[in-house]
Amino acid sequence: MEWVVIISVLVMLALSLLRIHVIFAIIIAAVVAGLMAGMNVQDTISILIEGMGGQGSxxxxxILLGVFAAMISYTGITSILVKSLIRILTGKRALLVLVIALIASFSQNIVPVHIAFIPILIPPLLILFDQMKLDRRAVATALTFGLKAPYLMIPVGYGLLFHQTIQSGMTNNGVDISIKESALSMLLPGIGMVIGLLIAVFISYRKPREAKQWLPVDHLNNDVKKEVTFNRAHGLTIVAILGALVVQLLTESLVIGALSGIILMVLFFAVPLKQGDAFVQQGVSMMGTIAFVMLVSSGFGEILKQTGAVDALVSSSSSILGDNQVLIAFVLLLVGMLITLGIGSSFGTIPIIAALYVPICLAAGFSPMAIAVLIGTAGALGDAGSPASDSTLGPTSGLSADGKHHHIWDTCVPTFLHFNIPLFVFGWIASIIL
Structure with missing residues (x-):
């Protein structure tokens, strides 16, 4: 029975690597798991749908954050930021990259718009990158760092969402942990990512590099040329962003926080109410796929639990690995990396790997914080280097606007090397000492 988990996950991974959309890959893998466990297709799909409710929030x-991001983009406030970067940081390659990493970090916690800022911020800077002969691989690592490291370590914005997902996955499998403990457990893997970023900026990609033309592009829309001055709408947008952050911190709910930001943008007339449909469409387009991947992943995790395959895997793994925590942690992180490389979503994999990891770790005597760091690190592993991850697709979408950036070789390979290796090492160490 333990082979149900292994084979279904391998099917999901193989389909994802073959460029089958992750939603279809998960559904097919779920059906494979159900059939191998002796269920029919109808029962399997019913369990899948019932299990999707676990990630509804x-x-x-x-979706709401996508709508909020679309509204922020509409005001044009980011154009002012781009002009400031060009004026202050021209000729300062390393500092420019680190500032981009800092701005990207804000997108996960302080202004939780995720990848929505990249198509707005990066394309106007591409001409500057070429003039400075800035290695775009350094910028890709900076953007991916900002899209991942903050939510691993800071339980605000997407960080709150990430650690709530870890908490939920552990609680559903019999282990209680607080959000604070979960965040503290991920500090060491997060420090590993900081080291990876510094290596990329100051060692690997510090030398000048001419960008290679990979794809033909007819034109590049450079909004920075437009004259944009700070106005009332921009000020009210900042107030709405701060309001959303305060509400989220007070309620500990990202849904309520995002909804508050949307309402404030409308009440302040920072965006026109009559364009509400357009904002919703943009938000769903931007974040809808990610949201649905998490729903389907939750359903897949429910199937793995209800088939009894998880218990069987725990028994067989315990007999093979014994209680050697060092070896168990290494194997679990390796499996997590392979799974996430296929799925391309750290958030989407946590409900799946939590169902696998918690029983195994309990049997081996891991502490709750050690279990949390294994789940969190395994969820993050692979995400940075996965061709299907928004942590790599987002940076590529901005850096390839002029056709001079290759998704695999200029984004995925650099981010895999500089982030997955330190994540693995530091996550492994943390799981042993916590």
Missing amino acids: TALSY
Whole structure:
């Protein structure tokens, strides 16, 4: 029975690597798991649908944040930021990259718009990158760092969502942990990512590099040329962003926080109410796929639990690995990396790997914080280097606007090397000492 988990996950991974959309890959893998466990297709799909409710709050958060991001983009406030960067940081390659990493970090916690800022911020800077002969691989690592490291370590914005997902996955499998403990457990893997970023900026990609033309592009829309001055709408947008952050911190709900930001943008007339449909469409387009991936992943995790395959895997793994925590942690992180490389979503994999990891770790005597760091690190592993991850697709979408950036070689390979290796090492160490 333990082979149900292994084979279904391998099917999901193989389909994802073959460029089958992750939603279809998960559904097919779920059906394979159900059939191998002796269920028919109808029963399997019913369990899948019932299990999707476990990530309903997370999915709604993504959709609302997408709408909020579309509204912020509409005001044009980011154009002012781009002009400031060009004026202050021209000729300062390393500092420019680190500032981009800082701005990207804000997108996960302080202004939770996720990847929505990249198509607005990066394309106007591409000409500057070429003039400075800035290695775009450094910028890709900076953007991916900002899209991932903050939510691993800071339980605000997407960080709150991430650690709530870890908490839920552990609680559903019999282990209680607080959000604070979960966040503290991920500090060491997060420090590993900081080290990876510094290596990329100051060692690997510090030398000048001419960008290679990979794809033909007819034109590049450079909004920075437009004259944009700070106005009332921009000020009210900042107030709405701060209001959303305060509400989220007070209620500990990303849904309520995002909804508050949307309402404030409308009440302040920072965006026109009559364009509400357009904002919703943009938000769903931006975040809808990610939201649905998490729903389907939750359903897949429910199937794995209800088939009894997880218990069987725990028994067989315990007999093979014994109680050697060092070896168990290494194997679990390796499996997590492979799974996430296929799925391309750290959020989406946590409900799946939590169902696998918690029983195994309990049997081996891991502490709750050690279990949390294994689940969190395994969820993050692979995400940075996965071709299907929004942590790599987002940076590529901005850096390839002029056709001079290759998704695999200029984004995925650099981010895999500089983030997955330190994440693995530091997550492994943390799981042993916590």
